[in-house]
Structures are given as C-alpha cells and as structure tokens.
Amino acid sequence: MTTSQVRRDGGHIAYEVQGEGPLVVLAHGMGENKASFRHLVPLLVAAGHRVASVDVRGHGESSVGWPTYAPAEVGADLLAVVRDLDAGPAVLVGSSSSAAAVVFAATDAPESVTGIVQIGAFVGQAKLNPLLRVAMAAVLRSPRLFGMFHSTLFPVHRPADDVAYRKSMVATLREPGRMAAMRGVSEPVEPHWTARAPQVRQPVLVLMGAKDPDFPDPGAEARAARRLFRIAEARMIEEAGHYPHADRPQRTADELLGFLAVCAGA
Secondary structure (H helix, E strand, C coil), rough: CCCCEEEECCEEEEEEEEECCCEEEEEECCCCCHHCCCCCHHHHCCCCCCEEEECCCCCCCCCCCCCCHHHHHHHHHHHHHHHHHHHEEEEEEEEECHHHHHHHHHHCCCHHHHEEEEEEECCCCCCCHHHHHHHHHHHHHCHHHHHHHHCCCCCCCCCCCCCHHHHHHHHHHCCCHHHHHHHHCCCCCCHHHHHHHHHHHCCEEEEEECCCCCCHHHHHHHHHHHCCCCCEEEECCCCCHHHHHCCCCCHHHHHHHHHHHHHHHC
16 A cells, blocks of 8 residues: 655655545554554545555554644644645544544544544553552563563454464664654653633544553543543444454444444434
8 A cells, every 4th residue: 555645844655545435534542553453444535535544653553753742733734634635624533642642633624623532541640669660661662562561561462363463563663763752752842732622612532442441431531531522422332442443343343334424424
C-alpha cells in the first residue's frame, strides 16, 4: 500500500488511505504506528468509509526531531491530513495518547470535524509508586522493554499476528529519534485535554476495553471522560484490553459504525 506524506512545519506526517466514502482518520497511541489499526480498517472500508491511518509525529514513517509532541500539535497534524485529502469533514479516532489530540482538533477546527472517538483515554495523570515510576522511565528508553510492556496490554486476547506486529514495532523504535518521540508524546502538557473537552460541540464516543490494565477501573475512567463532554456516549468493549481495535476489532467496528451513522445524520 502506498504511504502518503503531508508537510508540516518541522517535518512530515505519513498516512495511508483505503476505501471510499465519508472520511475517518485513525491515530494510534504512544510507541505504536498506523498498523495498530490493521484489523479495524478493513471492517470500516467494507462498511463504506474512506479510512486514513496516520503515523503520529515521530512514529512509524513520520519524521522525527519535532520541537514538540504535544497533543494540540498532533491534533493539528490530523487536521492537515484531512485538508491534504480534501475530503473533510471527518470523524477523528484517537487511541490512548492520541485520544487527547482529537479533542484539540475538534475545538480548533470544528468545521473539519463531524465527531470524535476516544479509545482508552486518560482522564487523569497516572499515579505511580516510586518503583513503577523507575520501571516506566526505563520502558520509555528501551524499545525492547516497551515491547514487553506493550504485550501486557492484551490481558485476555491477542491478535493472531501479535508477535509479528510487535517485532516490527520494536524494530521501528530502534531507529534514531523514535524513543525521544515516544517520551515526548508521554510528557504532561498544559492545557490538558480535559480543559478543552467542554468546548467540543460535535458528538463524542468514548470506547474502553473492559479489561484495560492501564486503569484500576476502566468503566469509571470511561464514565469520567464521557461526563466532560456536552454530547457523549461511553461504551465498554468486553474482554478487551488497552487496544480493543486490535484484540476485539469486530466489536469495536460495530460501535464505531453506529457512531459514524449518528455523525452522518448530525
């Protein structure tokens, strides 16, 4: 499949497009790449959507060395992809760290966004004990350790190609500048997306894996996110971890397609 690029001040953003129809833009989480959505994209395409899978700045085939990896800038990158395709407005889907980015995009350019989806959004900053803080600092500097950590985020089911995907992901993270980008994406910044959430006027869908190990209570985190928005629904994906689009793609697609129909009629 051909990878396209859109120029931005500071580098380029890589993305792939499949299908025809209303545009959906997918943005992955920290350390991953556009292949994170490899099992979800065909389902959305088959349902009549044009799907752009984006490599977040510093990840995948996008360039490194950006002055900032703040979610507001990642959101601007997603809007640049929509403009590059001349196919907006679009529904933006952000997984994990990119769940913050879609909020900024929706408020910065509401004319370009018909709805947003947050998958595994972090409402608050994780509170780590000293031992876990040291462990996570090591994870953010080692591709191998990040790969091991990534594997723990699938506590129930794993995609059949999980090992191959993770091997490729870790190989990409070994490229110069990739781990710095991953650390940049994980750094706390102000304003936090939760401050912008009340300004979102488009419909919002919050998706969360019911077994997501990143949260003590995934359901409570999803409800907390939902309450921040004016028009929002929260849905739990049963038997799914932090990446329900990978370990429960059909269930995730079902929820997304229902939401996309709502956005189309809004």
